Amino acid sequence: MSHTIALTVNGERYRLDVAAHHTLLQVLREQLVLTGTKNGCEAGECGACAVLITWPGAERAEPVNSCMVLAPEADGAEIVTIEGLIHDDQLDPLQQAFLATGATQCGFCTPGIVVNARALLDRNPDPTETEIREALVGNLCRCTGYIRIIEAVKMAARVGREVVG
Amino acid sequence: MQPFDYVVPKSHAEASALLVEGAGIVRPLMGGTDLLIRMRGGFVRPERVIDLKGLPGMCDIRPGEQGWLVVGAACTMNQVALHPLVQQHYDLLAQACNAVASYQLRNRATVGGNICNASPAADTAPALYCLDALLEICGPGGARRAPIAEFFLGPGKTALRPGEFLTAIHLPPAPTDACGVFSKLGRTKIGDISMVSAAVLVDYGLPIADFGFTETRTSHTRQSTIRHVRITLGAVGPTPLRATEAEAALALDPSPEGVKRAADLAAAAARPIDDIRASAAYRRAMVAVLVRRGIEAALAPSSSVLRPASAGGAA
Numbered sequence: 266m267s268h269t270i271a272l273t274v275n276g277e278r279y280r281l282d283v284a285a286h287h288t289l290l291q292v293l294r295e296q297l298v299l300t301g302t303k304n305g306c307e308a309g310e311c312g313a314c315a316v317l318i319t320w321p322g323a324e325r326a327e328p329v330n331s332c333m334v335l336a337p338e339a340d341g342a343e344i345v346t347i348e349g350l351i352h353d354d355q356l357d358p359l360q361q362a363f364l365a366t367g368a369t370q371c372g373f374c375t376p377g378i379v380v381n382a383r384a385l386l387d388r389n390p391d392p393t394e395t396e397i398r399e400a401l402v403g404n405l406c407r408c409t410g411y412i413r414i415i416e417a418v419k420m421a422a423r424v425g426r427e428v429v430g
Numbered sequence: 431m432q433p434f435d436y437v438v439p440k441s442h443a444e445a446s447a448l449l450v451e452g453a454g455i456v457r458p459l460m461g462g463t464d465l466l467i468r469m470r471g472g473f474v475r476p477e478r479v480i481d482l483k484g485l486p487g488m489c490d491i492r493p494g495e496q497g498w499l500v501v502g503a504a505c506t507m508n509q510v511a512l513h514p515l516v517q518q519h520y521d522l523l524a525q526a527c528n529a530v531a532s533y534q535l536r537n538r539a540t541v542g543g544n545i546c547n548a549s550p551a552a553d554t555a556p557a558l559y560c561l562d563a564l565l566e567i568c569g570p571g572g573a574r575r576a577p578i579a580e581f582f583l584g585p586g587k588t589a590l591r592p593g594e595f596l597t598a599i600h601l602p603p604a605p606t607d608a609c610g611v612f613s614k615l616g617r618t619k620i621g622d623i624s625m626v627s628a629a630v631l632v633d634y635g636l637p638i639a640d641f642g643f644t645e646t647r648t649s650h651t652r653q654s655t656i657r658h659v660r661i662t663l664g665a666v667g668p669t670p671l672r673a674t675e676a677e678a679a680l681a682l683d684p685s686p687e688g689v690k691r692a693a694d695l696a697a698a699a700a701r702p703i704d705d706i707r708a709s710a711a712y713r714r715a716m717v718a719v720l721v722r723r724g725i726e727a728a729l730a731p732s733s734s735v736l737r738p739a740s741a742g743g744a745a
Contacts, residue, residue: 403532
């Protein structure tokens with residue numbers, strides 16, 4: 266069964282016909298060809314498909330695993346994917362921090378982690394290491410051992426506070 | 431996933447009429463964190479998925495009558511855990527919600543879905559047992575309420591009848607000086623499904639005159655005034671289990687020996703099985719540890735200072 270949904274992705278408004286049994290992840294990757302968002306476990310465990318979503322009527326964007334959202338459920342929502350974190354050709358401070366600290370190896374988990382960490386810093390600009398680890402518990406990385414990822418989030422938080430201050 | 435229709439009912443009656451066809455044909459959808467995985471794996475193949483989140487009140491948390499709190503069944507774990515009234519009066523439930531999976535999954539997973547899946551390992555269940563939650567159920571015959579302990583019938587089995595669905599969780603006024611502690615053990619420190627969990631709720635019932643002497647109050651003073659104890663175990667039986675003998679033992683004797691005895695009685699009340707996550711023997715042994723630590727934390731003199739639940743009155 267097909268549904269027509271209206272949604273905003275990275276500032277662009279779309280009207281799309283989606284299948285009821287497809288997920289938001291499939292819509293992003295296969296219909297909009299925004300392949301930055303990765304398909305890992307499709308079970309809500311790995312976090313590679315994390316995107317920011319502002320539900321209709323909600324005040325702020327929250328991270329969700331896009332494999333856990335049915336396409337028709339996304340009607341009226343505002344989505345930001347990893348591609349949407351770049352502004353005026355400038356990388357997000359988190360993306361820069363990932364580069365600077367070498368927090369990426371194969372890169373498959375990176376978009377989900379950056380998106381989820383962005384949400385963390387938006388709600389808590391000065392997280393402790395424990396808070397960073399707790400926030401990223403649903404993002405699995407099989408290469409890095411996480412240490413540099415955590416360093417990158419700390420660095421981005423510092424940069425963010427300096428910019429605001 | 432196998433194709434299905436996605437239906438958004440406009441009223442409780444319509445939802446009920448749709449769901450009456452039964453689990454082979456229709457499935458209710460809340461957060462989808464269990465249903466989507468089961469559909470993807472082909473374990474369930476519904477023709478229609480009924481999204482209940484849009485029905486009035488399903489996503490609201492509001493004060494009820496006479497100091498009760500009403501939590502809509504489709505409220506997400508994060509929504510519940512971050513709500514000021516939950517944090518103030520039902521910290522035990524906030525702890526349990528925060529113990530589920532990861533932050534971004536808690537933005538999808540709902541408290542009602544956690545209950546209706548009836549997994550013995552459902553983390554919010556032991557907390558809701560301790561808080562004496564009443565479940566509001568809507569069905570073809572209208573609305574009814576059932577105590578949570580009568581709702582869980584076995585793994586994946588609930589007291590929901592054909593066409594019925596959960597609409598809200600009603601929490602009675604919290605005991606005035608209650609301190610609750612939820613603890614769980616998974617294969618990882620955080621984020622995993624519980625292989626054992628335990629919720630402990632202790633109400634000291636301290637005379638009001640005792641307030642203001644928190645620092646000098648001895649543990650003996652505190653322990654002698656216990657008037658309400660709840661201990662519920664998760665993932666060690668076909669349903670969550672109240673450890674009533676352990677509760678009674680602690681109420682009678684909250685000395686360190688009494689705490690140990692209560693923990694041992696809780697372990698004796700467990701009915702664990704061997705499975706992929708842990709052995710029955712390990713689970714039983716860990717029940718004693720989690721319950722002992724939970725009671726100790728709830729009785730610790732500092733807990734009334736740290737936990738907002740004990741500072742105010744009922745909801």
